[in-house]
Structures are given as structure tokens and as C-alpha cells.
Amino acid sequence: MTVETQQPAYTLVFDPSRSSSGYTVSDFQKALERGSDEDKVATMKRILVVMLEGNPLPELLMHIIRFVMPSKNKKLKKLLYFYWEIVPKLDNEGKLRHEMILVCNAIQHDLQHPNEYIRGNTLRFLTKLREAELLEQMVPSVMACLEYRHAYVRKYAILAVLSIYKVSDHLLPDAKELINTFLIAETDPICKRNAFVGLAELDREAALSYLEEHITSIELLDPLLQAAFVQFIRKDATLTPALKPQYVELLIDLLGSTTSSEVVFETALALTALSSDPSVLTNAASKLVDLAVKVFDNNVKLIVLDRIQDINDKNPGSLEELTLEILRVLNAEDMDVRAKALQISMGLVTSRNVDNVVKLLKKELQNTVSHSEKEKSMEYRQLLIKTIHTVAIRFAEVAASVVSLLLDFIPDLSSVAANGVISFIKEVIEKFPHLRSDILESLLAVMDNIKSAKAYRGASWILGEYAESNEEIQRCWKHIRASVGEVPILQSEMKKLANGAEDEEQATDKSESKRTGPIILPDGTYGTESAFDAVENPDTEESNSRTPMRRFVLNGDFYTASILASTIIKLVLRFENVSKDESVLNALKAEGLLILVSIVRVGQSSLVEKNIDEDSLERIVCAISILMDESDPAEKKSERELVEMAFLDATKSSFKTQVALFRKKNAKLSARNLNKTAEPLDNPIHFRQFAQANSNVAGSDMIEEDLQLALKGDTEKASANSVISKLKKIVPLTGFSDPVYAEAYITTHQFDVVLDVLLVNQTRETLKNLHVQFATLGDLKIIDNPTSTNVVPHGFHRLTVTVKVSSADTGVIFGNIIYDGAHGEDAHYVILNDVHVDIMDYIKPAKTEDENFRTMWNAFEWENKISVKSQLPSLHAYLRELVKGTNMGILTAAEALGEEDCRFLSCNLYAKSSFGEDALANLCIEKEPSTGQVVGHVRIRSKGQGLALSLGDRVALIAKQSGKVKLARI
Template sequence: MMNDSGYTLIYEPNAASRTSINEFKTLLEKGKDEVKVDTMKKILITILNGDAMPELLMHIIRFVMPSKNKELKKLLYHYWEVCPKLDEKGKMRHEMILVCNAIQRDLQHPNEYIRGNTLRYLTKLKEAELLETLVPNVRQCLEHRHAYVRKNAVFALWSIYKVSDHLCPDADELIYRFLYDENDSVCKRNAFVCLGDLNRNAALQYIQDNISVIETLDPLLQLAFIEFIKKDSLNNSNLKQQYTQLITEILESSSNVVMYEAANALTVLTLNPSSILLAANKFVELATKESDNNVKIITLDRINELNKEHPGVLQDLSLEILRVLSSQDLDVRKKALDVTLQFISSRNVEDVVKLLKKELQATSSSNDDKNAEYRQLLINAIHQLAVKFVEVAANVIDLLLDSIADLNSTAAYEVITFVKEVVEKYPELRDAILRRLISVIPNIRSGKVFRGALWVIGEYALDEPLIQDAWKHIRASIGEVPIVTSELRAKEPSRETEEGSNGEEHKKKGPVVLPDGTYATETALTTEIVNGGDSDSKPPIRKQLLAGDFYLGAVLSSTLVKLTLRLQELKTQERILNALKAEALLIMVSIVRLGESTLATKKIDEDSADRIISYIKILNDEEDASSITSSFLDDTKDAFREQIHKAQLKKTEAEAKDLVSNAEQVDDSIVFRQLDKDGKAGAKEIDDIASASGSNIKKENLSSKLNKILQLTGFSDPIYAEAFVKVHQYDVVLDVLLVNQTTSTLRNLSVEFATLGDLKVVDKPTTANIGPHGFYKVQTTIKVTSADTGVIFGNIVYDGQHSDDSTIVILNDVHVDIMDYIKPATCSESQFRKMWNEFEWENKITIKSPIDSLNNYLRELMNGTNMKCLTPGAVIGEECQFLSANLYSRSTFGEDALANLCIEKQNDGPIIGHVRIRSKGQGLALSLGDRVASISKKGKNTALVRV
């Protein structure tokens, strides 16, 4: 549609070779209907792009208007919409009388779809002179037998009234009567929408007349009522109470769409807690009964927003929201848990925990990946509740520790992490939790979980009976020591059996006769189970050590040292203390010997061996007892306490920030966007137009813009080209400036682009003619689908002196910087480790950098790669010789990038070490690797010795 306030641009493939008006006339005169369809399309494109071509009007009336081809008729109505209807003096052209007669005939056409299409066209016609003769026909169409004609006739009448009210002064009365006589739901909806705009009082009267049956009305009409109420309440705030009651009745509609819109309208109309709770209830109902997962997530988001705007009102909904957990989609379950955790208070926490415990028990029987991930979500939710509410912590830990044998290693480690935090935060629960933890040690199956459990026991077992109980269970989990000797002894009987099998077993071959005289049945399966029972019967810690987990052996040794030192502090009897110390030494020496033997799956690593040997020395060292005791019994616990405190502080800061962002101070100024000339005001804007129009976007610095200009051709080429590269969220826009450096016109010049990588050229720049020393700008858009480095290359082609002669100028490559797509992100340690194990692409970069300090290098790396450091500040706080850190970022396309930095500072030398980058796809790992390599080269400039 073309009018004074808007315009449309249509893509024109070849701007250099346009069809002339005479050629158009010839095609319209002599062509068949198919040719005329193509010609009309070209004419429409040319008109929309600025050339009105008024000379063609009469030809189209003569040669196109009589045709009965349906596609041609549609194109004809598009033409009537955009064609010039006025002459140079601003008066109506005489030819439009013929057009008006044709429209009138179509309004009386026996085919209802042609009538309806013509009425739709009338809503776009803005000339009162043309509409005047058509009004009677439109009024007749209101009584047509077919609903398609009637629904378009209503809008046509409304549009005519808006153009000039004197053409149809009784439009509102006509529509009001039509509304009462009409039976079709779409027609009624259209009529009410028109009536609401034309005559507010009449629309209110219609709503009033239908209040008693409002719940049973058609959903389309109910939606029209809601839209009218929302608009009218802005101007008539005195009616908000009545409108609230009305919307409350509409809420009981059977249609889910109406229910959602009505609940949204209710939250806008009133701040009454009971109404907000009612709307939230409806959102919960939609989330539970609607099958579409997207709808579930949207409604849960709305509940979350309502909770932020009205804190404390929705607390009773927590159990209702958890009904959504019956959904099979993991994202929906995660959203439901996240939303519910915002509502928990001491009143409802026990009920919520009971429900989560049931869910956890229901999923413990299945071990597929989806259920394992869901179990982890449930454990995380229970963890947060137990840390926040002490009254449920003990019960929750009992449940989780009881089910630890059924959980996979990741979920079980989450449980141990959770136990660590609760034991630190609630000293009064320590004894009960530790006793439960000690009792489940035989059920643990994962070395990682063992390490966590042993650390908790070593740090928090503070009284003698508890330590002795822990020692007994740990000792039982190791089995007979020395390990090597006992394992070799266990193998000896089997060797004897093998030796004697040559003689005896051959004699015993044959069926086995039972005491009752029947034959016993033997299968290969039962034989395998009997033979393989030895490995399953081994104690759990022993089994891990034989499998080569000597890191667990080092942690076990550390725990034994802590327990021995604590007994020493508690003034335990010398006889008992010496016996336990000797046993601890025997266990540690036994682990080292096992690591050096061939019985273990793999040899002991140097780090674990050094640690265990140092623990053996510590137990034998009586001189530095006080310093050793404080470092073992106090320092590690203090470090963990500090870590918990920092995490809590960070969480509190995030909550406070969230509260501040959703709260408005009583003395905040109200900013009217139209009056904010400089855009410097700090308060929130009162409407959404600003964000849509981009007024809140920072102005780009001119120098940074110039940095993004790339030269595509040389200065001596016949045509000079340069491109400004602008990166949006999912695409790259190239603004290319072309300069003709010759004295002749370059004809049919086109710029062609191609790409390498996950890039795709969306549109091809149009062909053009460029005069001598002329300038021409073209723009092309390239879609980006991943954060891999991409290359854009291409050439410029233009015609030479002869038609078959063309010149090609090759363009320089444009490399797309992936840093625009990578943003710093955060994730938990367990998520990081899980992704690190899953991702198959790794890029290891060796570092040798002259940067002066390790922390400065880390900062450079974070700035250069847009990654966030996940390592707690205590690890990288002070400058030292070594630094190790984990970094994480996420691309706009949802791709994860992980990095592990290990570097050391040599004395008066460069920083050396390596960075390992992991990602799901190869491209991201390689691209970030290139970035890391370039950062390492910083500061390598040669010093200036002499000028």
C-alpha cells in the first residue's frame, strides 16, 4: 500500500535492464494471460520502487480488466491500490470512472469470493470520490447469504467511514443492528471490533446485553471483548472495577486462548491480591492441561513475572505448579522447579519436599539419560530447600543418602556436595548426618563420591565414638591388608585347582545327581555368575583401588591422618592411638605397594604417591605436631567455610540486584521519552515504543565504525570497493561502496558473494550502471548459523565494449570475527565437568608470553576470548608462580565453549603453560584457539635501541 505515511520496497533483480513503457504496452496488448501475469508483476515492482508509469493505466483498463483469469484479477486489485489516481493538477483522472464501474460490477458478482476480495480491496482505497458511488453496493453486501462477503463488508463499511464519515453517517447504527441479526462468529467479531472504534457506548451496550451469557459466547467474540476492555480501561479508569468483574467471568471460558488473554488482562486491570491469585491459578491450569510444551513454558514464565511484581501473593501455588512435573519434557520440568523454588516458605516447604521425594523415588528405578538428568534436577532443588530451611534438612539428607546406591555417579556426587554444605551450615545436625553418612559407605559405588564422603568424615567427625565408628566402616570398605599379599593369597587356591583339574575334573564330568535322585540343571549363565562373583564381593574402596583410582587412595590417606590427629587432640588412650596409627600406616604403605604392583589396572601416579608418602612421614613426625595439626584440622575447614560464605554472598547480591531491578523507588522521576532530548535520564521509560524504535541503543562511536571498514579491491583497479561490516545477532550485513575510477560507464555491474563455513548469502545485490567516476552503494545480508569462523569472498563483474565481453575484478576475503557471537556465561562445577567429559573436540595451545604477571595474562585472555572465569577468586587472588583456572562462554547459537588454563611464571622469564579448549564442534575450538594464540603474542614488540 502506498500513501503519505508509508511505503514498500520490492526486490528488483536487475536495475540496469528495466523494461520500457512501450515494451509493457506491447506485452499487455498481444500477450496471453500467462504473459500478462508476468508483465503485471514487473509493473507492480517498478511502481512500488518509485516509477508511477501513469501512461499504462488505459492499457491495463483495456487489456487486463476484461480478463476472467483469477490470478490476473488479484494482481489487478494490487495495481488499483498503487496506481496514480490523480493527475498533475491533483484532480481525479477520468479513467478512474471505468475502474469504478468495474469495481461496482465485482461487488455485484455472483461469485462470493470475488465479492469478498473486492470488499477487502475497498479497505485500502482512500479516495472519497471513488468510494461515494460504491457505498450502496457495500451496504447490500451486509445482507449477502455468504459469511465471507458479510465479514469483509463490515470492515469495508468501517474503512469508508474512516475515510469520510459523510459517505456513510449511520455506519455505527448499521453495524449495531447487523451485530444483533448476525449468527456467524467471525462476522460478529468483526462487527464488534468496528463498533468498538466507531461508537464506544454502543459497544458497551452490546457487552451489557450479553453479560448473562458471556461465558458461553464464541471465543472469537470473547477475545474481542477482552481487547476492547483493555483499551477502554486506559481512558476510563473509573470503570476498572466493573471491567475486572467482567474479565473474571470470562476467565471461566472453556477456550484456553481466551483464558490466557483474560488472565493477562486481569493482571493489567487490578492489583488486588485475590485477582492476581485467580489469574495465576488459571496460568497454572493452562500449564498442566495444555499439551504444547511451549505454552507450558510461557505460562510458567508469566507466573514467575507475577511473583516478581507481587511478592508473597502466590506462595500457595507451589504444589499446584509442581503438577507440571508430570510432563515428559525436561525443559518444562526444569522451568516448573525453578519457578516453584521462588515461592517456598516455611509454611509449605515440608509439603513440597515430600512431593519432590516421591518424584525422586519414582525415577530411581530407571537409568536412562533423561531420567538421570531429571534426578539431578530434583536433587538440586531439594539441596536448595534443605540449605534454606533447616527444619527439612535432616529428613532430606536421610532420603538422599539412603538412595545414593541407586543414583549415577554425577547425581550421587551432587548429594555429597549438598551434605558438605548442610554439615557446615547447621552444626546441630552434624552428628546425625555423619552417622547416616558413615552407615552408607558400603553402598557407595563411585570413587568421586567416596572422596567427598571421606573428606566430610575427616573434617567433621569431632568426638571419639564417631571417629571410631567411621574408622570401623572405612576399614571394612578396604578389606584385608596388606592388599597385595591378600590378593595374591586369594589367587593361590584357584591356581591349585587349575593344576589339579587335569586329573580330577575330567573324572567328575557328567550330570550332577541331587539327593532326591533327580538331575541338576546347569547353564553357562549360572557358571559365569559363580566364577565372576569374586570381583563383586570385594569391599568397595578396595575395588576402586584395584581399578587404578589412586587419587581416592590419597584422599583416604589424608582422612586417616586427620582422624588420627583428632584422636590425638582428644587425648585418646595411648594404646588405642598407637594401634590406629599403625593400622593407618599399614593401609597407606599397602596402597603405595599396590600401585607399584601388577595387580592394579594402572600404575599409581606420581602426585598420589608423593602425597601418600608425605602422609606416612607426617604420622611418624613428632616434632612439628602443632603446625601439622592446625594445617590438617583447621585450615582446610576454614577454606571451605570461606568458599560457602562467598557463594552465599554472591547469591544474596544477585537476589538484591534482582529485587532492585523490579522495584521502583517512591522518589524516582518519571521519564517521558518524547521530552528526553539527550536520552540521559536514568529512570525507566513508561512505554515500550522506545525499545522498539531503538532510542535506547547506544550511539556507535565513529572511530569504531571506521575500524570495521575493509578494503576489497586495490586503488589501481578500474573499480575501487570497500565494505563496512556490521554484525547483528544472527546475520552479517555488508555495506559495499563502489567507485568507478575510469572515464567510461560501467554497464550491468554486479557484485557476487560466496561463503565458506556456516554462512549463507541471503540476497544478491542488484545490477546497476555506474557513470564515469561515479559512486554506487550495494548491501548484502549473510546469515550466520554457528560461531565458527567464516570467510566471505567474491568478485565484481561488468560488461565490456562488446556484449559478449565482460571484466571480472576479484575481491579480498572478508573474515567474520566470531567474538561478536560469543558471550561470557556461567555454569556450575558439575555442569562444567560433565560438558568437559562429553565434548569431543579439544584444541591445546602452548603458551609462551612476555606479559608481566599471571593475573594480567588471565585478564587479557578473558577480554580477548569473551570467556568468564569460573575459578573462585581465592585461587587467583594473589600473585604467585602458578595459576590454574577454568573458563566458560556461550555463543548466541547456544554452543558451549570450555577452557582450562594452566600457566606458570618463570623467574625473569616468560609465562609458559598451555590452554585446552573444548567444544562440541570443531570450528569453535579452532577459532578460540587462534584467538588465544594471538593473545600470547601480545607484548612481543622489538625494543627500539637506536634511532
């Protein structure tokens, strides 16, 4: 009987020089015949690399037996055993090759070698051998190694016994008793661990009895044996649910007593797989948190945090007590670790612990300001602000304190972080109306210190929308008046410049009257003074001392001035609704007109860095006309209602809609996550007490299922559409009239493409020495070219070619078929059709934040702009075709795309490739009223040129396909 075994994993050999592609079999044979041991080591490495890439090189077997196997060089012997792992040991008929008898004799000598490391290396090789005919002759030598004095030999000998029994139990019928006896007598911890693993796999009862004997002293055992016990317990509890309570108690005791990080990790995972008790899960997760804090490797921290998140996903609400404990991981310097810890903690925040969480986040935020010299401090600060934003929106009781805290930090924040704070305040002030007055007061107190124009525009919008009472409007107006400074701006700045010129002349006269010459120090030496140290920049100091709006205007930022104009209109209209004081209203209008006219005048002068743009000028002039029209007593009521709707109702209602959509989106996401772990009402309930003794109620081992999924993938999903997908990916390489018909089935993996080529001899003669040569264009590389063969008349031949893919650029595979002519004729050639590698297999739609999209858009230097001209019926139809053709995800909200029959459409798209490349796209299209065509542009940006060009080709292909003429009738 032969026990079913898994395919062994081959040892991988790295080749630093990729020059092996130029070597032939004869070159390898000559190098093995004539070279020294050092040359043979280099040659063996090249041979191993070629064989691991798919070429078996059967012609080299005898040369390696003759010229490599007799050598006593340790490096060469190690490489030789790597070669024995992967060399084909059976012939075409499935029988053992005769040359392997010589190999078997050499292996037996190595099993009896006086050097224990050669013995151990040979025994390790036997664990990867699956040929029973070879192993049969090794059994006596392996048995002798079980009693060898050195533990290095014994630890591999016991694994070899297990492997031989799994290949064929007839070779070692008493393997179970042998391993059990070895385990009882063994003293080395590694050998005991290997023996217990083998015993657990072959004889469950014997392993259970051994575990019971050592259950009282399990905390004193070696960590390797403890980990083996944990693995056995997890698997056995799945098979025998009756023992699960006892196993859980044992694992809890082991978790509390062990000091090994590996055992802590394995025990915690086993507990989460065996129990759903909240106290047990909390205990296991607490140990995992301690492990994440203690270890130094950031990759280990991320793995542990992922396991904690899995526990929370499968058992929602069970880890609420550990929210602050998980935030201890923020001490790590790695941003990915910090982001992961914050993500997990935000899912655990409740009204009971939100105060403590916010206090801790405040402390972390203060530390980022005090340690601003550290790298990535700015990025971490933005992450903390975003997290605090998320918490405050969910819990009203902390919103007020969070707003005041973040506003205090605004002067020290970057432009992006400050804008994030203002966006957060927008949402808070809309969601919690009772906090509006306090928030406005706090915002007005810090607006003078805002350095970012974008953040200041957001703050101005808040003033215009939410200042509703008489007192609030007047306080906002005082800030605007102080922020603009002395008006008219042009005349006051010209006066300052004139006064500054006079002061400069006086300073020049004083400097000329000073004594010039070298400086003599007290010790009698001459001192030097750098002119660079004495230079002052009065322009910079003066610019920093200006009020915010005045600084923005003089720097040429007139878009902010146009937002200020809208704020002034809103304040005037709202004051007119809430107050009947005509004198104050007229004063507000007059001051507003003076400020706006002053901004326009200075924008058209040479005093500013750049003149005012047309859009901003139009908006400011429109605001001036509205203020002038407000003083017209003959104004119609309908005109006033239209102005109020545009300024007082439209923008606030749009923001309310946006906030509501964001809440709805978050609610859907939470419901989707909860639905993953929810139990349907009609699921049957299993009572273990009512089940039979041998029934498996516990279900399958989730950890083992995850491991199999990682090894084999989702086999059910892959087999569902296997036939259809194969038919779609068959590409004809030659025509039916060619002497050789060839077609290829293309299989796309993550980093390579496999061509399964079928050749058909359509002639009545045998095609001798037929071989296929492939070459590539682009970032593709042929791993191995197939060897030549003879094809009988009307015969078939299959071959496999692997092509390595290194980026998502467009790649082309081309080649030809060559075979010898009859009676000394020249060789015949059949040219193959080109195979274009579909980059869409490597591009997947993705999501990202708008800020991150803008940052990448500015950073990426390669842009491909494609003109759009399509006959599709609507703009949304073209967008759907674009998404389908480029595999990109739409970042713009569906509500912002407009109706199906809209005339203008603009949106952003984003995708990531399997190689980590980012692809950005912006679509701006419209429908021409005269022709009805969809026209516009698609701009694609990426870090590399190839991806931008490849996606541009896909966009151009969409236009070609949509422009085809469809045949209606003949």
C-alpha cells in the same frame, strides 16, 4: 486525512528446493509464457521466493498479468494474490504504475466471484493493501460483500472496511456507523468478533456501550468475542483509570465462568496488568496453573509458567499460597517444563510451606527410583536432588530429614547424582553444627553401599573433617577398617586366587564326569541349551561383593586411596588431641600404617588393573612418613603445629570460605532481583481522586509495551550509539585511486549480515552496466546479487546485499565490480577487498554449572590447543585480554584466580553462539621468572570444528596485538 498505519506483514512462502538462484528474469518469462498451469505454479513459487529475498523483479509484472492472471486454477490464483502483496505498485516517482489498472479490474471481478472462498481470499488481500488509489475503486464491491450470505466472506469484508478506513478515512467516512450496524445485525461469532475489534479501534464509546449491553450475559457469549472484550477492557482501563475497579470485577467474573483456555489466559494476563491486589493475582495465577496442568503442548506450558514467574517477579510474595499448586506441573514429562516449575516454586518456598514442599519432592524422588526404566529419569532425579539441596540449605528445620532421605537413595543413584548428595551433605554439616553427629551416623550406615568413587571420596573427606569426638573417630575408623578388608591386601588376594584355581579344577572334573549329549524333553523332542546362558562371570560377582575401598584399589583408583590416606592422618591427629589413651592411639597408627603400606604394595603389583600413579604414591608415602614421625618423641612442637594446620585447619577453612562466598553470591542475586521491582522512596504518589478526569494515572499498558519491544526492539538503546557504531563498521572495499570507490557499512543481525554498499564513480565518463558480484567462503550464503546499473560521472550509487549466516564459523565475503568498456572494449574489473565477518557478534558470554561444563568437555570431540607466549605484565592482564577478545565468560570464581601478581593461573571459560553452539575453553598459564613472559596453553573445545578454529584465531590475534612494538619516540 490519512490515518497512520503499521506496515503490513507479508505472507511467507517456503521453497523446499533452493535451485532458484540459477534462474534469470528471461528464464522466468519463458516459463510463464510456455508452461502449463502446474508449471506456472512452480514458477510462481520460485518468483515469490526471489522477491521475498529482496529482488523486486519489476520486469515480470506484465508477463504475470498476461499469462497468470487469466488462469482459473485455484492454486495459481492464490499464489497470484501473494504476488500482489509484495510487488512494487508505485514507480520511481511515487505514482501508481499503469499496469495496476489491469490488476485493479481483475481484483474487482474476484470481489464479485460466485465462489465465496475466492471472494474471501481477495478481501483478505485488501487488508494488506495500502494504496488509496487502488482501494478507492474497491469500496462499492466491499460494501456489497458485507451483506453476502456466507460468513467466510463477511468476516473478511468487515476487516477490509476497517483497513480501508485506516488507510484513508475519506474513502469510507461512515465506517463507524457501518461497523456498528453490522455488529448489531450479525449472528456469526467470528464476524461479530471482527466487527467488535474494528469498532473498538475506531469508536471507543460505541464499543463500550455494546459491552455494557452484553455484560450480563458475557459468560454465554462465544469465546472469540469474550477474548475481544478482554482485550478492549485491558486497553480501555489504561486510558480511563476511573473504570478500572469495575473492569477488574468483570474480568474476575469472566475468569470464573469461562471454559475457553484462550480466554482464561488473556483474562489472567489482563488482571495482572490492571491490579496488584494479592487476592486478584492469586486467583489469576491459580487459573494459569490449572491451564498449564491441563494443556498437552509443552511450549504452551512453558509460556504459561513464564507468565506466572512474571507475576511473582513484579509482585514478590503474592503467590506464596500457590507453591504446591505450581508443583502439579511436575506431572509433565518434559524436562524443561519440570525445571521451570521447580525454579518458580523455589522462589515461593517459605517456612510456612517448606514441610509440604519437601514431602512432595520426596514423593517425586521415590517415583524416579521406582520408575527407573523411564527415559530421562536419571536427569530428573538429579534435578530433584539439586532442588531439595536448595530448600534444605535455606531452612534448617527440614535439613535433618532431607539428609537421611537422600542418603537412603545413594545406592540407587548415578555417580553424578551421588556426588551431588555428598556435596549437599558437606554444606549442611558445615552450616548446622547441631546436626553433625546424626549426619555422621547416617553417613557411616550407607558408605558401604556407595558405588561411585567420587562420592566416596567426598564422604571420606567429611569423616576426616567433622569426626571430632572420641566415639565418632572410633566409629569412622571401624568403617575404614571394614572398607579396606583383610590386610595385607596383596597376600589375601593371592590366597583367594589360589583357592579359586583349586575350586575351578574341581568344578572342571565334575563337569567332565557329567553325561554329555542332547537333552530329551517330556514330549519326546530334543532341546537345545545356549552356551551364552550358562556362562557365569565370577570376576564381576566377586568385584561387586567386595567392600568399597578394596574394590576401588583393585580397580586401579589410587586417587581415592590417597584421599583415604589424608582421612587417616586427620583422624589420628584429632584423636591425639581429644584422647590421652596411648594404647588406642598406637593401635590406630599401626593399623593406619598397615593399611597404607598394603595399598602401596598392591598398587605396585600385577594384581591391579593399572599400577599406582606417582602423585597418589607420593601422597600415600607422605602420610606414612607423618604416621612414622608421630611416634618420634623428639618431634618439635613447631613441626606438629605445621602438620595440624595443614591437615586439620587449612581444608576446613577453605571450605568455610567457599560456602560463605556462595551465600554472598546468592544474597547479591536475591537483592538484584528484588531491586528490579522495588519502588524508590522519592517516587511521587499518584492519587486518582485528586487527578483530573482526563489524566492518565494508570500508566502504560505493559502487555502492549512488551509486544512493541518484541516487534521493534529497544529503539532507545539502538539509537544511542548509532553514529559511533556506523563509523566503526564502515569497511573500504576499494582504494581511492581506483576508478570506482566502494565502501560498505556492515549491519549484523541475529542470523544474517547486511552490507550497505556505496559506489562512487571517480571518472569523467558514465560507467555503463555496472554491477557488483559477491561470493563467500565458510557458512555464508548470498541471498541476492544486485542488478546492474549506469553511474554518471562522479555520481553515487547505493545497493544492499544480504548474507545469510548459519554458524559462528569464520566467514569471508569477496567479490569484484564489473562495468562495460567504451567502444567495444573488454569489460573492466575492480577487485574488492575481502570482508571478514566478525564472529564475535554471534558469541556471547554465558554461565553454566561445573558438572555441566565437565560433561560437555568430555563429550565434545573438536579441540584446538593454542600455545600462549605474551609480553603482557601479568597473568590477570592476559586473562582480561582473552575475555575481551573472545567474548567468553569466566566460570572460575574470582577468589580462586589468585592475586594480581600470581605466578600460576588456571580457569575455565564458557560462551554460547546465537545458533545454540557451545564453546568451552581452559586457560593454563604461568609467568617465567627468567624472561617475565606469560607462557602456557589455551584449549578450546566445541561440538563443531569451525567454532574451535575461529576462537583459536582470536586467541592467536591477542598474542599478535600484545607483541607489537610501541613507538616511544623518533
